[in-house]
Amino acid sequence: MRVRRDLGWLAEATEPPGGGGSPVLEAMEMPSHSRQLLLQLNTQRAKGFLCDVIIVVQNALFRAHKNILAASSAYLKSLVVHDNLLNLDHEMVSPGVFRLVLDFIYTGRLGECEPGEPGLGAVLAAASYLQVPALVALCKKKLKRTGKYCHLRGGYSPYGKMARGLRAATPVIQTCYSGAPRPVDMQPGEPHNPLSTQCGELYASASQGTALHQPGLCPPERHCSPPCGLDLSKKSPPSPSSQLLPTDRLHPGDSREPLLPPGHDSPSGSASLLVNHSSAYKDPPQVAEGVIHPAERFRGSPPCAEPLARAEGRDFLYRWMKHEPPGSYLEECEAEKEAEREEKAETPPQSRYPSIESNELENDNSTSEDTGSSEGPSPGGTLGPYCSHLAYEPESLGDNLYVCIPCGKGFPSSEQLNAHVEAHTEEELYHKAASEQAGPFLDKGGQSLGDIIRPYRCSSCDKAYKDPATLRQHEKTHWLTRPYPCTICGKKFTQRGTMTRHMRSHLGLKPFACDACGMRFTRQYRLTEHMRIHSGEKPYECQVCGGKFAQQRNLISHMKMHVAGADGKSKLDFPESVFAMARLTADQLGLKQEKAAELLSHTSHFLSDPKGLESLYPLARFTAEHLGLSQEKAAEMLGPGPLLHGDRTIECYSPT
DNA sequence: CTGGGGAGGGGGCCC
């Protein structure tokens, strides 16, 4: 009827003035038009084409079109108006259920349920929550007609196999990185967008890999380490117009719910989708068990998840006790878990402060064995975490009453304690000596000001930090294997946050919008920087020519121009005090130690390095302010000479 | 064509 009415003007307009001649254009209707349109839209959704909204449901991502959502659901309509990223309450709708709802929106059909699929009752509840009246009506009708609600609740499907083959027809993220197969619907020349899933959905595994660690289920390179997950369930963005995407690890291997053994708690805090589902709808436990059975989920029919989890737990415990270093990828996964647990266990600072390093633990353990300590060896040859516990619980020292003050270890006799003290590495002694030579900034305990401010020193590179967590974070940079791989491109990162941020670029998420021009950014800092363009603020001033810049990096690039002449040689001279200040600051305060030492070790490098130039003035100011010294005074006090940097002595050259 | 500035974007890393 609408078509006829809408086309009426057209018929009138095309009718010849005389009324006769060519036949009158009658309004016609193509019955399959709406169906074809929906099919096209659904195809586009599957390919991610023109999708302008991402819906996050717990650990799963769905891409869709705002118009379609708005036309189907009053609730979603209210959301998509303001946001490109929707975060649905997974207590109300689980990822599996939402997939069915989204399918219904795009196809007008409600997928049949098979064992493990969300029940019709759950779909009804979700449809009510999302305000999809057509689906609500359909669910009610189905429930009334079939009268098999009890079976549904029990996980039994009266419908047989799924007609639309959700599992088979949903390749999801086919590729993580090079070498992986491309999606079947992708043309060879087409940019490979790993987000182009058939259902426009991505899943983030909350299981942190239990079944993923099964050989044969997933290529080893896809075995994302457990702690690498993006937590989808946390953090909301500061911008009201958007939401960040805290994700848990995106699981590239399956289009459906993340695989979780019953009762398996995600380390990231993301509970099982199906546990949530069952709890939300008071489903009996067997529903979840049926849903997540790995044999249902993965090609190759892996063993049941629960024994798998147990085996993994045993393996993990074994490795934990053995203190095995990361080796194979699976081992790395275990090592990462271990590291996570160690971090949570509030391990003490390492090396030079009352602490126990892992290798020291082993040494300590061997010492105990040698001396017949009351503490017997632990499985695998080390005491592992127990040793750490011993070291910090005086009452647990047992007969080891002679305690080494610096490291807190106990020994049964003074002779053994003396032997232990002598065994402290030369490096430590050298450092202490170095600190004592540092002169006026030392306290009587032999600690430099830098050590006081940053007492947690990396045993690998000598960098110092204010707190142990930062030190642990830093130490990951020394790991041969970066623990947080991107599940889309495979790039690995040393910090989870960096990987999360990287993922945002894959997903095209730019939560921070400029109010003035509408430009969006992936980071708040970028927006702040960008806003200076509108405000005209240029806080970065060139100390040489007075030029001002809105962005620091452009000042740095500008300084390059000042520093390096046409022949590449330096153009500027800098006062000795500046060098002295940098040396003082680097050595005593631990600020940019490596960089300052590097800069000072070679004057030419220093002069050609804008980073050093830029850092000198703030460093000098900092030093003057905090130590109550003038630059000249500090320079006079320090004088020319070798810079003691860590356990190395670096010659310093005067800029003249 | 080239150099310089402006600006977007990504990774590293400390707090």
Added chain:
DNA sequence: TGGGCCCCCTCCCCA
């Protein structure tokens, strides 16, 4: 865990 900052690369525009 996310924010913030630093550093780098890159592109674009303009003189």
